[in-house]
Amino acid sequence: MVENNTVQYTEDNIKTLEPREHVRLRPGMYIGKLGDGSAVDDGIYILLKEVIDNSIDEFRMKFGKRIEVKIKDGKVVVRDFGRGIPLGKIVDVVSIMNTGGKYDDGAFKKSIGLNGVGTKAVNFLSEYFQVKSVRDGKMRRAEFREGKLETLHDEAETTERNGTEITFIPDETIFVNYRFRSEYVERMLRNYTYLNLGLKIYYNGEVFESQNGLRDLLEEEIDGEIVYPIIHIKDEDMEIAVTHSDKSQSETYFSFVNGQYTSQGGTHLNAFKEAYVKTIREFFGKNFEASDIRKAIIGAVYINVGNPVFESQTKTKLGSTTMGQDKDGNELETIKTFTINYLKSKLDNYLHKNPEIAEAIQKKILISERERKELSGIQKLARERAKKVSLHNKKLRDCRQHYNDQKAARKAESQIFITEGDSASGSITKSRDVETQAVFSLRGKPLNSYGLTKRVVYENEEFNLLQAALNIEDSLEDLRYNQVIIATDADVDGMHIRLLMITFFLQFFPDLIKNGHLYILQTPLFRVRNKKETRYCYTDAERIKALNELGKNPEITRFKGLGEISPDEFKHFIGKDIRLEPVLLGKDQTIEQLLEFYMGKNTPDRQSFILQNLVVEDPEIDKKEKLEDTDA
Template sequence: LDMQFEAIAKRLRELAYLNRGVTFSLHDGRDSAKREKEYCFAGGISDFVRYMNGDKTPLYNEPIHLSGERDGIEIDIAMQHNDGYSESIFSYVNNIPTTEGGTHETGFKAALTKVLNDYCRKEDILKDKDPSLSGEDFREGLTAIISLKMRSIQFEGQTKTRLGNTEARPAVEYVVTEKLTPFLEDLKNAEVASKITDKAVKAAKVRETARKAKTMAREKSKLENAPLVGKLSSCTGRNPQQNELFLVEGDSAGGSAKQGRDRRSQAILPLRGKPLNVEKKRLDQVIANEEFRSIITAVGTGIGEDFDLGSLRYNKIIILSDADQDGAHIRAILLTFFFRYMKELITDGHVYIGLPPLYKVQKGKDVIYAYDDAELSVATRKIGKGYTLQRYKGLGEMNPEQLWETTMNPENRSLIRVSIDDAAEVEHLVTILMGDKVAPRKEYISEYANFNKADTFEEKADAQRGGMSIG
């Protein structure tokens, strides 16, 4: 049994946040380098929110803490807005993560929207003629932790991580309403209330701009019309369960992919250049971006609150980029987009990363493709001396037949399905790696990057100079 120290440590830290004041200790005595970690948080889930917002810029200093009991359900909620544009809500029941949400999250969102709209009406922030603000407006930049303790839990969903108990929603609605209303009306919290409502009003204006942009995009961007004409090469199959969409870096690679694909089930959408980093952009800016608009139109589900998994046109969405730094950056940007605006595509298992080979080892008519350095070592030993070795620097270096055989053929290809094992940790890492603050990113890279990794290709080249050519 492989017990991973860091994975266990992350879970214990999470439990320490969820159980205020309880100390969790971890001791690893399996080898000479003994490791120990201890976690205890006096602030409980408020400290959890501080941690999640640690690399963001909070709008107000202290998280808002709401707790209470209703119908035998203990409810503990902490929340704090930041100056970002994405909502980050993490929920738990009896310390179990409910990554797919459920009735407790629904109750929280409904009560939050009603209480804040009522406050805006009472304070004349919204006039009688003004429409109410949406829940999406009030949750822009919100980080929240919801923790319930209850009996007889009912889990639903494909992965059994969505709370199904109907009694949880009214219980959460009651506690949020009873606790948040007096908090907002307390004069000492007037500045906090003002910052929350000001951000929501601005978000509503941006949302309206984005709505108009989406309406325009829908009207002019049917699959057979702009902006996809000349871009998306559709497949002929009409069964979404069998169809795949490849998001391919660059026109040259996109051209090879179009020629080498199985036209019955594989659609190709080439991406020109690097898309926007959505972590630093407002929704209207994302919608206005041509590359993302093309992806949204091709996928068919819509985004944000308009997202509808039932309208998904492709069972697999495969990111195909070069095996270099630029390719890795493009993958990170696209995954950030899906995480922020189409998260259910990831949680439902529809997003994949295609793995093109790094090396081609050939001796006469014998060809072996290697996808990493370990496979290269095996391939060179297997094929024997006198081989030629080609290192692929980009997808564009492969002809259509090679791209099909190595990267697109379901019989031979290697894919990584993107998943979210720890939603809170993913949120934290996305903020560090894709956010505005440079210092946390430098610190993370300094700690985890391996700058001394040997270049296996050059080692092989030096060792076999007499009998091979390098392409």
Template sequence: MPPKPPVYDESKVKTLSSLEHIRKRPGMYIGRLGSGSHPDDGIYILLKEVIDNSVDEFIMGAGQRVNVSITEEGRVFVRDFGRGIPLGKVVECVSRINTGAKYSTDVFQFSVGLNGVGTKAVNAMSAFFKVTAYREGEYASATFSSGILSDQESGKTDEPNGTLIEFLPDHELFQDFRFDPEFVDKRLWRYAYLNAGLKIYLDKTCYFSKNGLLDLLDKELGGQGIYDPIYYQDQTLEFAFSHSEGYSDTYYSFVNGTYTSEGGTHLSAFREGVLKGVNEFSNKKFSANDVREGIVGTLSVKIIEPVFESQTKNKLGNTDIRAWIVNKVKDAVSSAMYKDSELADRILEKVQRNQKIRKELQSVRKEAKAKAKKVALKIPQLKDCKHHPKRNEPSAKDRENMIFITEGQSAAGSIVSSRDPLTQAVFSLKGKPMNVFGQKLALLYKNEEMYSLMRALNIEESITDLRFDKVILATDADVDGLHIRNLLLTFFLHYFEPLVKLGHVYILETPIFRVRNKEETHYCYSEKEKDEFTRTLQGKGKVKKAVETTRFKGLGEISPKEFKQFIGPDIILKQVDMGSVSEVSEVLSFYMGKNTPDRKTYIMENLL
């Protein structure tokens, strides 16, 4: 007989308050929680939501400065000098969902905040939250603990108009969290680039941009643009772009000040506009890939009612904006080319060079595909998984899948034996990959291993066709393993830079030592950890317990039973974070280019 179902009556129906619901289902509001080790972790979303409100004031012409401070314990202070929250609505504006002025386009025309949710989410997820509004010589403040109001004050003040928010993320939700200065720095610079003239102070550091997106593009290109950027700005659209000598196109797109890492309709419309602008000027029909290859672009649009595909706003979904963005970009590009013949010549020269390379590759690609079919229908080095993301169905709640790229059969054997075949695939390299730095695209089709890896990932036509959520480099923790890892990163950055830029590439952290006695076993990721656990397991008494220490020379030496825990739910991954386009070029040139005295000196000094 089937088990008796649990009692379901009126007593089981619960009604949560706004902030209780946020605490109960935080992922619905801010995506991942995390500890601060990833730029999309929740603590940065909380910081963003508070600063967004201050930037909204600047956008509406109220306040030119925002002060930010973050203490060692993670307590955040954000003070703006805008209009200040109306004193009679201070409590409601930070605690009641669907309450706020963001719904009034008279007050906030292009809001970057969460439209009445943002500050409430920060309040609900903070162990301590305090808001103080200053208006015309008066102030009102409210203090909360885990979203529950604990104190209110009001009175006279000498403070200038504006709002001060203080919050401490709740350790119950964000365990062992820490604000990474590098991630905070990157976020604050984005605010500066998107809001030319705004000054953001993080303690004594000032974030300020005079030229907005032009400054961002200049930083990303690092002087490697083929021509001076094409730049356009009006009330709702701003963009700047130039071509580099790279193989892929790279974009930094924003909607109402929010970075849309996955692009969306505004980005696809921008790319279409660039293509149509070049073709209109040249009176030719260049292909999209020929025009776009090598472009580095920045784009910002302002929309009164943006529709995003998720709460964390990584991708814009508005379809009604496509036509006007396409037309504005097309007209701006063709106009710039008509006005500057040298600019036009350089663009067409780059496009025609791309076209020539593509035609030269056609026969090479055809030959490579024919050769691959003869070898096998399946890719020999790939042990595939069963589940793959349905990228064309945003609503599908699919499980995350991943592919491990390993060196040699022994390491692959351990992972294959211990993996979850539903979501974990393995691609085993036969030997050291080729150093592709400075090599032409044709080499990708002539090198069997690289071609097989590209096919396994399914990224030949577009990165959007990627068959895996995470591409994980699983190499040994020795000099050879590090070299193979660098060669793989060079491969991805040289030919498929967006794969890294969009955060798909990771490095698997595996233990170097195993320390154990008869009672306990510990896996250590550094010499320091090994020494600490050795002392712990030996004990404090006069008679030391026997401790066995094993150093894993390679992944193949870790038994499948042990390996299972390192690629299971507690897997430790380090995401490969890409700097600017110019930084990538400089780093690859230094490490993977021709041997130089500087590189030799650097290696010798660091080895010593």
């Protein structure tokens, strides 16, 4: 008789989770991917943003011109000087879903968040959370652990100014090995100030404020020379700033809705790009190619929309198609129509009043047109070659879900590893997640592209195939992988390849770096183990700690190259415990300065940089390895 092993599906299988339990079980639904803080869209920054968004909404309602943010050792404190949460509701507002003051349009018009989820998610995903509110000489606090109320303090007299203070520590069981990176936090805070003139944000002793809105943003982001002075136009519901770079090959955009930075754009950015092209064509009376009009453009657009609809809880892409509703509930004009009319009026008038800027724009378009035609022949050949090779391209082992696929459930997790040689790529390929992780294998050291023109991207087969794999020829709009990861050995050759690849992206695709998509894979340098436990150590300090904690004579192995790490072990280093180091542009660094540092004259600074990032040979480990080899 055959035994029936079918799992029974009954009423007992149906479970209802409390909101707190659901957020902790499925955090990705509320804050996107988790991460450890190495990526700008990692969960800990979404937690911070959700708290600050409430303070920004207070400012936008003209309550409080100052926000204080303190982050130290993983603990975050955000204090605003708005009205303060009503004291009798401080527990409800941070712990009961769909509770808040933003559903009343009279209290919050065109606010950032309207779904009543944000601060609750922060509370539920924190190992410690405290809310404190001050209103008219009274203060009250509530403390939570993992979203559960621990202590509700009675009201007390205070001389503090009105406002709300939120303190939280992300839960380390959810955000493993997390760390807040100041570069990402500072960019977030600067973006808030560009959109909210008169606001001052104090972060760990540093002050952020803006006098000129999006013009300040572009001036902060521009590398090198620009073709003409920044065009800056603004009124109540829209603000734009635009210019063209003298050297860049790509389009660069920054888009915002109701004070929210929409890193993935959306309907408003698409409308801006279409409206800009349409306005320029009509102004000059010529049907220029859209790519020639927008080549090397640096633009920022900000729009205010009633009850905005975003494509996810993290609000990184606008999905709304209209400007909202009127007081009778009727839909207002579409965002596309509004933007086209806005630019047709405001930008057209600006160009008529500033003929020298109009002349510079036309000259830039004609130069782009000439460059495009000069490259068209080599581009056609390169595309045909790439298409032919892609059918049997052994250098790319692709994944199934991609960043530019709106239907892909795990698109934010998509990664591509750029590796050196077949042994390293083989280990990664065998241990990767085929759903979200792709591998591109370099033949050896790539060409040094420092100082070369983009023509080389098409003439060099490897660069052309990589460009095609990433899908970034014209812009990052259809980038296929959220994280582009350089995976090389930590030796002289590996470091050189790493620098050559960083140079390639800096030279031709700097927006990949500016938008936080380029990373270095950190792999363990040592394995320390005894019969009961194995530890992987990424630094010498971790190795020493493991030696001290694992008792007498543990076995030590140094990994000299990625190819030496077996696929069974490699799966730990590119899975949930992956360690990535983002390639970042420093606050005071330009692309030209970085290129000169990496690939200019052989400076002592670069020599020092390479030495600091190489594995130092340890004679004791060498001796032990040789003994193990002899025993074998």
